[in-house]
Amino acid sequence: MIELDTIKPYFEGKEDVLGEILGRYPDYGRRSAIMPLLWEVQRAERHVSEARLEEIAHIVGVHATEVKGVMSFYSTYHEQPVGKYHLQICSTLSCSLAGSDEMFDFISEETGLVNGETDGSGIFSLQKVECLGSCGTAPVLQVNDTYYERVTRSSCKELLDALRSGEMLEPPRERGGDNEGAEKPKIGSEQRVGREA
Amino acid sequence: MTTIAEKPQLISSRKDAQFEVTLYKNVGVEGAHTLETYLEGGGYKAAKKALTTMTPEAVVDEVKRSGLRGRGGAGFPTGLKWSFMPKPDGRQRFIVCNADESEPGSFKDRYLMEDDPHQLLEGMVIAGYAIGATKGVLYVRGEYYKSYERLREALAEATAGGYLGKGLFGSEFDFEIILHRGAGAYICGEETSLMNSFEGLRANPRLKPPFPAQAGVYGLPTTINNVESFASAVHIIAKGADWYASMGTDDSKGTKLYQVSGPAAKPGVYELPMGATFRELIFELAGGPTEPIKALIPGGSSTPMLAFNDETLDTPMDYGSIAKKGSMLGTGGVILIPQEKCIVNATWNLVRFYAHESCGKCTPCREGISGWMTKMYQKLVSGRGEAGDVELIEIMSRNIKGKAFCPLADACLGPVQSSLALFRDEYEHLAEHGTPKYTKTNWWSA
Numbered sequence: 001m002i003e004l005d006t007i008k009p010y011f012e013g014k015e016d017v018l019g020e021i022l023g024r025y026p027d028y029g030r031r032s033a034i035m036p037l038l039w040e041v042q043r044a045e046r047h048v049s050e051a052r053l054e055e056i057a058h059i060v061g062v063h064a065t066e067v068k069g070v071m072s073f074y075s076t077y078h079e080q081p082v083g084k085y086h087l088q089i090c091s092t093l094s095c096s097l098a099g100s101d102e103m104f105d106f107i108s109e110e111t112g113l114v115n116g117e118t119d120g121s122g123i124f125s126l127q128k129v130e131c132l133g134s135c136g137t138a139p140v141l142q143v144n145d146t147y148y149e150r151v152t153r154s155s156c157k158e159l160l161d162a163l164r165s166g167e168m169l170e171p172p173r174e175r176g177g178d179n180e181g182a183e184k185p186k187i188g189s190e191q192r193v194g195r196e197a
Numbered sequence: 198m199t200t201i202a203e204k205p206q207l208i209s210s211r212k213d214a215q216f217e218v219t220l221y222k223n224v225g226v227e228g229a230h231t232l233e234t235y236l237e238g239g240g241y242k243a244a245k246k247a248l249t250t251m252t253p254e255a256v257v258d259e260v261k262r263s264g265l266r267g268r269g270g271a272g273f274p275t276g277l278k279w280s281f282m283p284k285p286d287g288r289q290r291f292i293v294c295n296a297d298e299s300e301p302g303s304f305k306d307r308y309l310m311e312d313d314p315h316q317l318l319e320g321m322v323i324a325g326y327a328i329g330a331t332k333g334v335l336y337v338r339g340e341y342y343k344s345y346e347r348l349r350e351a352l353a354e355a356t357a358g359g360y361l362g363k364g365l366f367g368s369e370f371d372f373e374i375i376l377h378r379g380a381g382a383y384i385c386g387e388e389t390s391l392m393n394s395f396e397g398l399r400a401n402p403r404l405k406p407p408f409p410a411q412a413g414v415y416g417l418p419t420t421i422n423n424v425e426s427f428a429s430a431v432h433i434i435a436k437g438a439d440w441y442a443s444m445g446t447d448d449s450k451g452t453k454l455y456q457v458s459g460p461a462a463k464p465g466v467y468e469l470p471m472g473a474t475f476r477e478l479i480f481e482l483a484g485g486p487t488e489p490i491k492a493l494i495p496g497g498s499s500t501p502m503l504a505f506n507d508e509t510l511d512t513p514m515d516y517g518s519i520a521k522k523g524s525m526l527g528t529g530g531v532i533l534i535p536q537e538k539c540i541v542n543a544t545w546n547l548v549r550f551y552a553h554e555s556c557g558k559c560t561p562c563r564e565g566i567s568g569w570m571t572k573m574y575q576k577l578v579s580g581r582g583e584a585g586d587v588e589l590i591e592i593m594s595r596n597i598k599g600k601a602f603c604p605l606a607d608a609c610l611g612p613v614q615s616s617l618a619l620f621r622d623e624y625e626h627l628a629e630h631g632t633p634k635y636t637k638t639n640w641w642s643a
Contacts, residue, residue: 092546097533099641129381130383133299135304178468179221
């Protein structure tokens with residue numbers, strides 16, 4: 001006898017979310033919803049399990065293999081859960097020239113993790129990644145979806161300590177270049193602050 | 198008395214009093230990403246002008262006359278690309294924004310999207326009108342979550358404000374934009390891979406022809422441009438093709454976002470008229486290098502590196518001048534390579550990048566870059582090199598070049614072949630001694 005999977009479907013009771021995602025694409029482009037559906041599940045569950053993958057395949061109307069084929073092509077979808085804080089260290093040239101290799105070693109020692117590992121308590125995952133487009137504010141550490149730029153030893157330590165106690169620090173907005181020292185805020189900002197207050 | 202009309206002097210330096218920052222003027226300004234602030238700065242006036250006072254053909258002509266060339270790296274004339282669309286035949290047409298900025302050393306599009314998303318949306322409205330596309334696709338790389346959030350907010354604001362949707366500015370033109378998030382694959386910067394990715398397929402490149410104008414997204418007529426190209430179109434329509442063409446050099450018009458990374462005092466994005474020199478960018482704007490430099494990569498990691506000397510520094514940063522030096526303008530992402538950095542190690546870093554990002558579709562790239570090139574560099578940097586290894590890398594490079602299905606493999610050969618040509622002694626030294634000529638390893642200064 002076949003045992004039925006009793007996991008509650010992710011999109012059960014989330015018809016509005018599902019409808020919004022499917023509604024973005026034309027009828028003939030339903031397959032385009034695969035990536036956003038994978039994102040939706042992963043943001044909530046930190047990975048996409050086989051069961052979710054089959055659910056997405058069913059929604060889109062393709063075989064699960066097709067969804068798996070898409071998912072496995074990309075480096076930011078995870079088949080296994082990542083930690084609560086996914087530490088992603090850019091290791092490409094500009095970051096490397098600003099010390100990202102040493103930063104990786106530092107974080108590796110601090111967390112006791114090697115590349116690709118998640119700790120036993122599920123707090124941290126450590127991963128070297130390729131260029132994050134933060135070359136002018138290198139080195140960059142991406143925690144989940146947030147960029148921390150121009151990371152120094154002390155700011156790295158501070159950030160890891162905060163994360164251990166469950167706090168995501170607000171990253172300073174680093175841009176470098178042309179706007180450095182630009183006068184800001186400018187147009188209409190006083191009014192806006194006033195309205196918000 | 199009559200005088201012989203002189204060819205007007207083109208603006209090719211930031212020091213020219215007539216130059217003003219346009220593309221980048223809102224970046225770093227608090228609140229600039231909101232519709233309210235964008236409108237206060239004259240936002241959506243260019244789109245209104247195009248849709249209410251110009252025919253689509255006139256918009257295409259204006260962009261053609263401006264001399265704008267694609268800012269994603271290849272430099273194809275934007276107006277000409279728009280004119281490749283077939284005659285309207287009732288089928289849905291698409292305008293696609295390639296916001297999958299992933300070429301190492303390139304980070305301009307990110308700030309445009311984070312701090313000035315409406316500028317991009319306005320550019321897409323104009324382009325959509327010009328080519329007769331009522332749907333836009335904005336494909337933003339997965340890691341740029343801040344950009345994605347800002348664009349999502351901007352789309353909602355623009356739709357609510359009537360800047361996207363039906364009958365824009367009282368015209369008969371409808372336009373909507375589908376925002377689509379990538380998931381970490383450099384190959385999606387290649388236009389046909391991006392289209393496959395958008396369609397929910399594995400992001401392997403497609404055979405060309407057919408080109409996107411014939412069969413693009415969902416097999417329908419499509420035009421695809423880079424973020425900065427769309428942003429440029431806004432100002433071309435607002436201020437006119439003549440204004441745009443008054444900047445630059447003979448083959449490269451307008452302003453461009455250049456980027457500096459590596460050891461510079463003030464790395465980042467700088468807007469300059471095309472044809473400004475590397476010296477102006479690196480020394481006058483970015484504050485100069487903070488340590489001795491031996492080479493620079495002029496336009497993103499795939500563009501062959503150039504020796505860091507007076508001749509290179511005085512080269513105008515335009516398409517033709519850099520091509521004459523044997524490299525490319527690319528994305529304008531300049532990477533400074535310090536004297537003390539082992540060049541084999543630096544090149545291996547980029548080979549590793551391309552090996553990681555190879556999609557595996559074709560043999561020269563999969564076996565050549567991800568397989569053999571990777572093994573040879575690993576052998577060298579781990580100190581196990583031997584006589585003949587450097588020659589083997591050279592031979593492999595020649596055999597891979599021009600043989601791959603898409604430009605990714607050749608992109609990897611940019612740094613490989615140029616570093617060999619400039620710094621062969623470092624390769625030979627490493628192969629012979631097992632240790633690099635330059636041994637510095639700690640680059641984390643702070």
